[in-house]
Amino acid sequence: xxxxxxxxxxxxxxxxxxxxxxxxxxxxxxxxxxxxxxxxxxxxxxxxxxxxxxxxxxxxxxxxxxxxxxxxxxxxxxxxxxxxxxxxxxxxxx
Numbered sequence: 001x002x003x004x005x006x007x008x009x010x011x012x013x014x015x016x017x018x019x020x021x022x023x024x025x026x027x028x029x030x031x032x033x034x035x036x037x038x039x040x041x042x043x044x045x046x047x048x049x050x051x052x053x054x055x056x057x058x059x060x061x062x063x064x065x066x067x068x069x070x071x072x073x074x075x076x077x078x079x080x081x082x083x084x085x086x087x088x089x090x091x092x093x094x
Contacts, residue, residue: 008071009071010069010070010071011039013069013070013071013073013074014039014042014055014070015037016070016074017055017070017073017074018035018044018055020055021055021058021061022035022044022053022055022058026044028046028048028049028051028053029053029058030046030049030051031046031048031049033046033047033048033049034046035053042054042056
């Protein structure tokens with residue numbers, strides 16, 4: 001049996017990632033207008049100021065240049081947070 005969490009598809013994980021980065025209402029940081037989705041190209045855009053935003057590149061986040069899909073990122077974070085600490089006795093040889 002797999003110990004990986006059962007997550008939704010990429011689209012739902014991508015939407016959740018955008019909510020985490022841009023806030024609950026997913027509004028444009030510049031003009032506070034609602035952002036429109038373009039999931040195929042993986043960006044959000046504002047109709048009013050015509051700017052594009054990506055959750056993985058917003059404000060130089062640690063996600064910049066990420067090659068993982070949103071679902072893979074959530075699985076990685078879930079497994080990493082539930083794993084035992086690597087500093088316990090017996091982990092380092094010698």
